[in-house]
Structure formats: structure tokens, C-alpha cells
Amino acid sequence: xxxxxxxxxxxxxxxxxxxxxxxxxxxxxxxxxxxxxxxxxxxxxxxxxxxxxxxxxxxxxxxxxxxxxxxxxxxxxxxxxxxxxxxx
Amino acid sequence: xxxxxxxxxxxxxxxxxxxxxxxxxxxxxxxxxxxxxxxxxxxxxxxxxxxxxxxxxxxxxxxxxxxxxxxxxxxxxxxxxxxxxxxxxxxxxxxxxxxxxxxxxxxxxxxxxxxxxxxxxxxxxxxxxxxxxxxxxxxxxxxxxxxxxxxxxxxxxxxxxxxxxxxxxxxxxxxxxxxxxxxxxxxxxxxxxxxxxxxxxxxxxxxxxxxxxxxxxxxxxxxxxxxxxxxxxxxxxxxxxxxxxxxxxxxxxxxxxxxxxxxxxxxxxxxxxxxxxxxxxxxxxxxxxxxxxxxxxxxxxxxxxxxxxxxxxxxxxxxxxxxxxxxxxxxxxxxxxxxxxxxxxxxxxxxxxxxxxxxxxxxxxxxxxx
Numbered sequence: 001x002x003x004x005x006x007x008x009x010x011x012x013x014x015x016x017x018x019x020x021x022x023x024x025x026x027x028x029x030x031x032x033x034x035x036x037x038x039x040x041x042x043x044x045x046x047x048x049x050x051x052x053x054x055x056x057x058x059x060x061x062x063x064x065x066x067x068x069x070x071x072x073x074x075x076x077x078x079x080x081x082x083x084x085x086x087x088x
Numbered sequence: 089x090x091x092x093x094x095x096x097x098x099x100x101x102x103x104x105x106x107x108x109x110x111x112x113x114x115x116x117x118x119x120x121x122x123x124x125x126x127x128x129x130x131x132x133x134x135x136x137x138x139x140x141x142x143x144x145x146x147x148x149x150x151x152x153x154x155x156x157x158x159x160x161x162x163x164x165x166x167x168x169x170x171x172x173x174x175x176x177x178x179x180x181x182x183x184x185x186x187x188x189x190x191x192x193x194x195x196x197x198x199x200x201x202x203x204x205x206x207x208x209x210x211x212x213x214x215x216x217x218x219x220x221x222x223x224x225x226x227x228x229x230x231x232x233x234x235x236x237x238x239x240x241x242x243x244x245x246x247x248x249x250x251x252x253x254x255x256x257x258x259x260x261x262x263x264x265x266x267x268x269x270x271x272x273x274x275x276x277x278x279x280x281x282x283x284x285x286x287x288x289x290x291x292x293x294x295x296x297x298x299x300x301x302x303x304x305x306x307x308x309x310x311x312x313x314x315x316x317x318x319x320x321x322x323x324x325x326x327x328x329x330x331x332x333x334x335x336x337x338x339x340x341x342x343x344x345x346x347x348x349x350x351x352x353x354x355x356x357x358x359x360x361x362x363x364x365x366x367x368x369x370x371x372x373x374x375x376x377x378x379x380x381x382x383x384x385x386x387x388x389x390x391x392x393x394x395x396x397x398x399x400x401x402x403x404x405x406x407x408x409x410x411x412x413x414x415x416x417x418x419x420x421x422x423x424x425x426x427x428x429x430x431x432x433x434x435x436x437x438x439x440x441x442x443x444x445x446x447x448x449x450x451x452x453x454x455x456x457x458x
Contacts, residue, residue, distance in 0.1 A: 058091060
């Protein structure tokens, strides 16, 4: 129910805060989404959309941290002891 | 799809699973709050991969599952009325009320329409001025802002034939209720990432402090869930109980202020009845007095319906993390997704439906890892 899907803004339409909309590309499927909750969004941004409303602009630097962390993770840490710090 | 596929990497998931096993000195019981997380865990078989280090129990984070029967009966009453369009998310159509479901009302001629977005219901009202349009507003903090936006758009458009049957509920009071139960065995939480995308994390800090449980705001893909579990385990092994964000590509510490402001301008906190958990103070959202013209309960003078659950259904215990679906004698026998007894079997995100789909005895295969 709280499913939200990432997509990329292709274009933005309207200036009125309550009715501002974007054309959003979800892996090839293009749908409209409301931008009422993320007025800062701009074309090219990746956003998370839930029931037709964008909730958040994806932070692309944060999105990569997990892969770097897993890459650096050392197997073989002792029981109950971290092998490296988890990014906050 | 970008920002989904890369979080499903099998080699990386295996590495995280090994790491969780290595860091765990005993069995820890964690609850994932959101039904979407439950579904992803069962689909990827994460519970099997992490056994016996981690025992995952499945929380009441499926709005379809916790919507009480009296609200479904209110929906059936409204949807049966001539001249009225009842607009609902598709998930709610099969939820049984005391005398049938919305699918049955539609088959009998009721004008029940499935919408993907609450704003579609506003458009329907504008395009059909001779009909009354009622939108079924269910969901958590993730969904409530969209319902609020629909109300504000309807008011801006000056339409009078649009109203709401509201049954929105809030996650933190439910977590507090679960943790205050003397039978509670939950030692850490994976909080629902998209709820926190709206609300932020501040409400969870006093809960983590009071009940001494780590709460990790977690995403929905296998790598997200495994990293969230690893963060919770690392805290538990170090005897810490803090709020952390795993899903940092989407969730900010203070959430989405614009969404919250709109939501709070339309709704106020009220007491709400949860299927399986009962009445929880300040755990629901009701329309503020200035928006009462959009309240379908008042507009159509709905009668009071009673709540009851089928006596043989243990969904209440499942929603509190006290039982697993497979421990129910009805599971897969008298209760199936086609003929569900309780809401946890109705919704695809319900724990029983997820077990039925991915973990019936014939499909339950032990995983070779780690």
C-alpha cells in the first residue's frame, strides 16, 4: 500500500502550488505525478512517487553509499563485532 | 529500473547475509512495520536466509489489513447508494465487511471505481456534476498527504459533490501499543521508509529511548532490508537503542515539510480503532471542522456500524507479531486469498497472503546460504 516507485522527471507543467504536475518516466512508462509536495523538483531529477504524488527527490550521492560500504565490508568479523562502520 | 534493480544484487545480498550471521551472537527478534517490506522479505526469502540469527515478525503496516470492519461496512453502505460514485484503491475491493465486499456491491450494480490516485476522484467529481463522488481515504502517513491534496484541490475548484470516507492511521502510536504489550517479544524495528519520507524520524526517538529498542528507517528492496537488519543487529549487539536511517536516498531526518503541512491543514489526530489492535488514542486522522463539508459520514448521515472479527481468524495476533501465519489452523485451508477470512489474507501485502504466495509448504525450500 505504501508502495512508491522511482522515476525521472521529463517535464513540469503549471506554476500553481496545489496543481503543479510533472511527466515522469518510470523505466519507459510515462505517467503524470503531482509535485505539490516537492516544489524544489526540476526536470532530470529522480523522484519517488506514491499514489500519483511525488514524496521525495532521490539523493543520488546517498543512493551510492550502500554499494561502497558493501564493497569495503570485510568478511570474517568475529561474533557480535562489526567489521566496519555502517553509514548513517 | 534505476534505483530498484541495483538494490536486488544477489552477490551483494549474500555478502550482507554472511555479515549478519557473523555479527550475531544470539537470535534477535525484529519487526518490519510495512506490508511492502513483508512482501519483499518473503519474495526474496530473506527470513529463511537469516534464520536462526534473526527472527522476523511482521507488523501491522498494511492499511488494508488494519482497516476495521465498521469502516468497510460504511463503504458498502455508501457504494450501494444510487447516484453515488465510490472511488477506492483496488486493494479495498475484496476486504470483507459484515455482509459482503465492495466487489459484490459493484457486481450488484453499485458504481464502484478503482483509482490509482486520490486526485482522479476529484476529476471524476468535476466531470460528473450530477453525481456524488466519495473517495475512500485509507492508508498511513505516506498516503494521507495525497488525500489532503485532493480535498484542497476540490475546495479550490469549488466543487460540492466530492467527499471522503476517511480511515487514515498513524504508525508511531501503533508501535507504542505493540511495545507496551507485556507479551511483546520485539527487540528492534525496521520502520517504514515511505512513511518517514513524509514524517521524518523525530517521532521515533522518544519511542526508541522509552522502550530501549533500535529503530532503523528502512527501504523496500533486498539490499535495503538486509542493511537495515544489519544496522539493527549492530545496535542490539552493542546494547544501543537509537533511531537510524538506512533509506537515506529518500528519507531526510525532518521528512517532507510541504507534505506534512498540507496534511496537517486538512486533518487532525483522533482516536482510531485498528483491526487486531483495538482502539488506540491519537492514532488516526479525521477532517478538521473547517473541512466537515467533505466528510461523507456527515454528508450522508451514515449509521454506526459495529466492529467484529471472525472468531477463527488469528490476524490480530499476527498483526501484533505474536503468531506466524502458518501457525493458524485456517491458513491455506478455510482461509485463502480467494476466500479470505481476515484482512491479512486479503491484501497482497498482508502477512498471510505473502506467506500463502511464497511460503506454502510445497514452495518452502531451505536456502543454501550462508
